[in-house]
Amino acid sequence: MSRLTATPAWQALARHAGEMRQHHLRDLFAADQQRFAELSLQHNGLLLDFSKQRLSTATLALLRELAEQTNWRQWRERMRNGEAINHTEQRAVGHHWLRAGVNAPEDVRASLSRLAAFCESVHSGEWRGYTGERISDVVHLGIGGSDLGPRMAVQALAASQHPDLRVHFVANLDGADLASQLSRLDPRRTLFIVASKTFTTLETTVNASTARAWLLHAAGNEAAVARHFVAASSNQAAAAAFGIAPENVFPFAEWVGGRFSLWSSIGLPVALAIGFRNFEQLLAGAHDLDEHFFTAPAASNLPLTLALIGIWNRNFLGAHSHAIFPYSHSLRLLPSHLQQLEMESNGKRVDRDRFAVDYQTNPIVWGVAGTNGQHSFFQLLHQGSELVASDFIAVARPDFPLPGHHSGLLASCLAQAAALAFGQTAEEARAAGIDESLVAYRSFPGNQPSSTLILPALTPFSLGQLIALYEHKVFCQGVLWHLNSFDQWGVELGKQLAGRLLPVIRGEGVAPELDASTRGLIDYLRKVRY
Numbered sequence: 001m002s003r004l005t006a007t008p009a010w011q012a013l014a015r016h017a018g019e020m021r022q023h024h025l026r027d028l029f030a031a032d033q034q035r036f037a038e039l040s041l042q043h044n045g046l047l048l049d050f051s052k053q054r055l056s057t058a059t060l061a062l063l064r065e066l067a068e069q070t071n072w073r074q075w076r077e078r079m080r081n082g083e084a085i086n087h088t089e090q091r092a093v094g095h096h097w098l099r100a101g102v103n104a105p106e107d108v109r110a111s112l113s114r115l116a117a118f119c120e121s122v123h124s125g126e127w128r129g130y131t132g133e134r135i136s137d138v139v140h141l142g143i144g145g146s147d148l149g150p151r152m153a154v155q156a157l158a159a160s161q162h163p164d165l166r167v168h169f170v171a172n173l174d175g176a177d178l179a180s181q182l183s184r185l186d187p188r189r190t191l192f193i194v195a196s197k198t199f200t201t202l203e204t205t206v207n208a209s210t211a212r213a214w215l216l217h218a219a220g221n222e223a224a225v226a227r228h229f230v231a232a233s234s235n236q237a238a239a240a241a242f243g244i245a246p247e248n249v250f251p252f253a254e255w256v257g258g259r260f261s262l263w264s265s266i267g268l269p270v271a272l273a274i275g276f277r278n279f280e281q282l283l284a285g286a287h288d289l290d291e292h293f294f295t296a297p298a299a300s301n302l303p304l305t306l307a308l309i310g311i312w313n314r315n316f317l318g319a320h321s322h323a324i325f326p327y328s329h330s331l332r333l334l335p336s337h338l339q340q341l342e343m344e345s346n347g348k349r350v351d352r353d354r355f356a357v358d359y360q361t362n363p364i365v366w367g368v369a370g371t372n373g374q375h376s377f378f379q380l381l382h383q384g385s386e387l388v389a390s391d392f393i394a395v396a397r398p399d400f401p402l403p404g405h406h407s408g409l410l411a412s413c414l415a416q417a418a419a420l421a422f423g424q425t426a427e428e429a430r431a432a433g434i435d436e437s438l439v440a441y442r443s444f445p446g447n448q449p450s451s452t453l454i455l456p457a458l459t460p461f462s463l464g465q466l467i468a469l470y471e472h473k474v475f476c477q478g479v480l481w482h483l484n485s486f487d488q489w490g491v492e493l494g495k496q497l498a499g500r501l502l503p504v505i506r507g508e509g510v511a512p513e514l515d516a517s518t519r520g521l522i523d524y525l526r527k528v529r530y
């Protein structure tokens with residue numbers, strides 16, 4: 001038994017879960033008129049309703065006890081104070097310093113000033129392309145943490161988009177991604193941001209090389225590169241070796257993890273898309289949530305509460321997956337961003353002390369924007385055999401107010417969460433006039449747990465709050481599961497194998513150690529390719 005599963009709180013929760021599994025959400029609501037008031041929290045405009053989770057105030061008290069027994073407060077202080085809690089890489093975890101405003105470290109403030117000046121020069125037209133044209137399009141080349149966060153934020157804040165500058169994103173190594181963008185762009189007016197913490201990532205360096213060749217083909221002069229390429233990276237030497245002028249490199253520190261790097265110079269496309277003042281609001285929103293997380297007591301701490309609910313669903317009710325449903329077209333990439341944030345952080349099976357865990361860690365995170373999901377896979381949530389926990393995210397005021405749209409969107413969000421929770425009994429189906437032969441098919445078991453998060457409006461500030469909320473949730477879950485949430489060794493093996501296969505695919509080498517399946521696939525690919 002691990003230290004975690006041996007804690008008195010874990011043992012008590014396991015016993016308590018046996019009892020809670022007997023209850024349906026219908027009964028829990030019927031038994032307590034105060035349930036919404038007791039099981040919801042607010043912070044500076046955000047409302048989190050977790051009354052539709054299959055838990056009680058007693059469950060939460062036990063979960064908070066588990067958090068105390070795993071020293072979550074001390075870990076929170078360690079992160080805040082810059083201890084090297086990413087122990088496998090000997091690094092501090094400092095993304096929260098990037099948004100600390102006037103209290104941010106000197107180098108962070110200096111870096112923000114440079115970003116501000118650069119944005120100003122692009123927006124004002126002072127920055128020109130190699131023929132003297134203004135920049136009309138920015139292409140951000142990055143992948144994973146160097147792509148998903150800024151891509152999601154630019155899309156989410158489309159309503160604040162700068163009118164004269166279009167921002168595009170290319171991540172995939174598949175040439176179809178870059179080719180489809182380049183075909184629509186004018187090299188004289190296009191600025192590329194090469195975004196890579198390490199500056200060694202295959203996808204990004206290949207895309208950047210192709211983009212550079214495309215520019216040089218038009219410009220015919222190496223000097224054009226300095227007018228059209230900037231970089232966001234921790235590896236200034238590699239950026240320089242690639243040919244990016246040192247004054248065009250916007251560095252950030254090693255203590256910024258890739259999936260937490262939106263707040264650093266990796267966020268440059270966001271600042272260019274929505275303006276630097278709005279980018280500062282995004283940082284301010286995240287800082288607001290940081291302050292809340294660092295100071296609020298456990299009972300009113302939003303990120304801790306989200307984390308504890310997730311642990312309850314995963315470890316005590318047995319949910320394998322966690323769905324994110326933003327009822328906001330603008331937030332449609334949030335599930336992808338959270339997929340990386342959560343699964344890359346806590347998709348681990350070895351704990352901080354190098355022991356294999358004897359409990360489940362991160363569930364599979366997935367989701368799409370509502371209402372689209374309702375008309376495809378929600379069937380399984382309503383009547384399938386899986387327990388799926390969900391977060392519904394609603395925005396009270398529309399960012400694109402077309403008459404007749406937003407009320408229906410909000411009604412759908414609340415209706416789906418209620419239908420999942422309460423279902424429809426056979427008696428109710430009969431009372432609704434359903435023919436007896438169809439009653440079994442038209443009954444809904446309900447009891448699918450969900451939380452609903454409401455943002456008053458989708459602004460740079462509230463988006464900052466939202467992302468930071470999930471970042472700190474992930475931190476708390478990592479603490480409780482006793483994981484290092486800030487490394488990602490699991491993605492290395494596939495990369496190494498790809499490096500070894502590359503010459504074989506090209507027909508430039510042999511790899512005698514290949515397994516029969518990979519060898520057979522390569523043989524077939526080569527046969528149909530040439």
Ligand SMILES: O=P(O)(O)OC[C@H]1O[C@H](O)[C@H](O)[C@@H](O)[C@@H]1O
Pocket residue numbers: 143144145146195196197198199200201204258259344488491
């Ligand atoms: O920013 P880069 O160094 O190019 O890394 C891009 C991404 O690739 C890696 O494989 C990691 O899994 C991600 O955490 C990282 O964000």
